Every structure is written in structure tokens, then in C-alpha cells.
Amino acid sequence: MDAISYQRAADVNGAIAAAQRPGAVFIGGGTNLLDLMKGGVAHPVMLIDITRIETLDQVETLPNGGLRIGALVRNSDAANHTLVRTRYPLLSQALLAGASPQLRNMATVGGNLMQRTRCPYFYDTAFTQCNKRAPGSGCAAVGGFNRMHAILGASAQCVAVNPSDMSVALAALDATVQVSGPRGARSIPFASFHRLPGDRPELDTTLQSGELITSVDLPPPLFSEHSHYLKIRDRASYAFALVSVASALQLDGHRIRTARIALGGIAHRPWRASVAEQHLAGKTLNESTLREAAAAELAQARPLSGNAFKVGLAQRAIIRSTMLAAAGTQGQTTGEVA
Known part of the structure; x- marks a missing residue:
């Protein structure tokens, strides 16, 4: 011990x-x-x-109309907070899709951001080949059991995926992570917080040594009427995503003014679907347009031996999540079984 x-x-x-x-x-x-x-x-x-740091467990409105969620706010409290549920329902849905009620009652927002991959080769120390756990040792998943692993943004050094549901929603919402450290405080745009593996897969985030997450800041709400978090998994509860999609829209009738889409379960970090977003901007919302956007986003996918199904699954999930977002946020569910 x-x-x-x-x-x-x-x-x-x-x-x-x-x-x-x-x-x-x-x-x-x-x-x-x-x-x-x-x-x-x-x-x-x-x-x-x-x-016991009291300043980190608060939810408060920011002067710009956004929302600050302290790093020690419990996942269950964040998901059920009135301001989150009404102004950022996408985040509430994503939080409620993660883990179990017991774990959500303990887990914190800051800890959720820092959770590590659930790759079995990383978790089981009997496997000596894991560059994330032992840099330079190799990646057993590349030639092993890789059904749950990455199809986008991976490297020869690591094909693990980020497990967080919450982070997928935060990526779509353009959140900012506030941190304090020995060199002072700084703000990290969410798109820059988690890393792709490259040749340093042992580094999950861009946090510097000794830095502490103090809050997550959300911009003013733009997508409270049209957003949806879709999680596709092997069983209905307490399972990590095969593919998940956070979709948020601003609509002018049937025309897409702005689209925000992020994917989970397919990359080392929450994957912002910028190609699909650009394809959808200004277009009429219909299944054909969504199919084209989803195909363009997944054109860069590089599946492994055991997870080629994720390419088509991710495309269909983008279509379904975005259509459900367009239909409105009332009465939505958070996940489907594969």
C-alpha cells in the first residue's frame, strides 16, 4: 500500500x-x-x-448574462439547478445522461472535466502496453479490442476516448474553464482545454502544474429553445457512450442561423463538429442537408479494426440529435440503447 x-x-x-x-x-x-x-x-x-472551499460551490449569473458554475458544484445539483435547466437544457441533459444518481450526487463539475479515459488497457495494469499510463510502452488497443475507441483525432500513440458527457455539452456551448495556479488566474476556452493525444497521450488537458479549476463559465444563453443531447450506449443506464451528440441551434423558421454540434465517444477530447456546423449555417433544415453535413464531418474518420460501425452511427446520431433539437427542448430524453 x-x-x-x-x-x-x-x-x-x-x-x-x-x-x-x-x-x-x-x-x-x-x-x-x-x-x-x-x-x-x-x-x-x-x-x-x-x-471545504466555499467559494467554489456556487452557481451565479455573470454580468454579461452568462452563468458561472463553481468547480465543486455536484453534477446532480448542476443538472437540476433552475438556471441550468431553463437556460442551458443541453448541459442538464448531458449531466443526467452520465453515470448513476449515486455518482452524480458525489461527482463535481471540476472533477468531471478531469476524469480519465475508461480504456480497459489503461485501467488494467496487467497490460503493460499503454502510452497513457506508461509513456513509451506502446498502445495495446491499436491491435487489440478497440470497439469503444477513437475514430477521429487519434494517433499511433493512443486511441482512447474522453468519457465525459458533460464535456460534450460544454464544447457545444463554447464554455470557458477558469483556473488559478502559482502564476495567477487564467481563462481557457473549452476548445483548448482537452488535448488530442499526439505523441503525449499521458497529458489529457492543457492545465499547467499546480493549477486548480475554479469554475466553468457559460456564455449568454442562445440555444435554450433548440438543443438536444443524444447518447447511444450498449445499455440504458450506467454505460459510457458509443457515440454521443450535443446539438444546439438558432433557427429562423426552417432556416438554420447557427448550429453548434459536438460529439463524444469518438475522440480523445470532445469533438467539435466544425465542418458540419459550417455546412449547416444558412441552410434549410431537412434530413438531406443534415445527411450531407454529417457525412462531411465524418469523412476524416479513421476507424480501427473493431469500431468501423461508429462512422455510420455517428452520422445518424448527428442527424437525429439535430432534428430533435429543432423540434424543441421540451419532453426530450437523453439516451438510446445501441
Whole structure:
């Protein structure tokens, strides 16, 4: 058993100061970190408990009309918050599609952003080939069981996917991640927060050493009337996405003024479907136009031996999610079984 020390931080500055010790990590809900520790994947030498920092557990309206969600807000509280449900229903749907009620009651918004891939080769230390866990060792998934793995943005070093539902919605909504660290505070556009694997797959995000997520900021609501989160999975609950799609629209009648689409389950980070978005802008909303946009987005897919089905599945999911978004946000469900 590893020796681990524990420290409870009273404020953000105290947490950041404690994190300068090598091997120190922040812990909030712990729903992912503790699993990694029990499995021998993570080996922190110090846990810095940030759950008593009161300034991080608030939801507040920003001066520009947007919304700030503190890093310690529980996933269940964020999903059911009145301002989230009414102004950002896409985010509420995505949060409710993730994990189980018990886990959502513990997991935090900041921790959700930091959760690591569920690739079985990463989680099982009996497999020695995992560049994410042991850089330079290889990627067993490339030639192994890769049904759940990436079809976009992967590299020869890693084909794992990001597991977060919440992050797919945040990508579509153009959120901003606020962080504080030893060099001060900074804002990270959501599109720049998670990384593609490249030749450094062990790095999931662009956070710098010792930085702490303090909040997620949402811009003023533009898509409260027309958005939908679609999650396609092997079973109806407590399953990670084969493919998921967050769609958000601004419509002028049947004309698409603005489209925001992000995909999950297909890449190392939430995949912003910019090609499809550009294809749809200014077009009349119909299935033919959506089919063309989805095909253009997935033209760059590079499936593996076990997941070629994801290409067609992702295209159909884009069409269905966007059509459901156009129909309106009332009475929508959050997932389908493959």
C-alpha cells in the first residue's frame, strides 16, 4: 500500500500552495481518482481536499448574462439547478445522461472535466502496453479490442476516448474553464482545454502544474429553445457512450442561423463538429442537408479494426440529435440503447 498524506485546504491559495509538492493532487468527489488509486493506476503522495472551499460551490449569473458554475458544484445539483435547466437544457441533459444518481450526487463539475479515459488497457495494469499510463510502452488497443475507441483525432500513440458527457455539452456551448495556479488566474476556452493525444497521450488537458479549476463559465444563453443531447450506449443506464451528440441551434423558421454540434465517444477530447456546423449555417433544415453535413464531418474518420460501425452511427446520431433539437427542448430524453 502506498503511503499517502492528506491536507484539507481552506481556500484557493492554500490549495495551490499545497499542490506545489511533487505527487500532490486535488480531490473533490473522488469518484474517478479513488478508482484509479485502488486499481494501481494513480499513485498520489498527497491528497489535497478542496471540498471545504466555499467559494467554489456556487452557481451565479455573470454580468454579461452568462452563468458561472463553481468547480465543486455536484453534477446532480448542476443538472437540476433552475438556471441550468431553463437556460442551458443541453448541459442538464448531458449531466443526467452520465453515470448513476449515486455518482452524480458525489461527482463535481471540476472533477468531471478531469476524469480519465475508461480504456480497459489503461485501467488494467496487467497490460503493460499503454502510452497513457506508461509513456513509451506502446498502445495495446491499436491491435487489440478497440470497439469503444477513437475514430477521429487519434494517433499511433493512443486511441482512447474522453468519457465525459458533460464535456460534450460544454464544447457545444463554447464554455470557458477558469483556473488559478502559482502564476495567477487564467481563462481557457473549452476548445483548448482537452488535448488530442499526439505523441503525449499521458497529458489529457492543457492545465499547467499546480493549477486548480475554479469554475466553468457559460456564455449568454442562445440555444435554450433548440438543443438536444443524444447518447447511444450498449445499455440504458450506467454505460459510457458509443457515440454521443450535443446539438444546439438558432433557427429562423426552417432556416438554420447557427448550429453548434459536438460529439463524444469518438475522440480523445470532445469533438467539435466544425465542418458540419459550417455546412449547416444558412441552410434549410431537412434530413438531406443534415445527411450531407454529417457525412462531411465524418469523412476524416479513421476507424480501427473493431469500431468501423461508429462512422455510420455517428452520422445518424448527428442527424437525429439535430432534428430533435429543432423540434424543441421540451419532453426530450437523453439516451438510446445501441
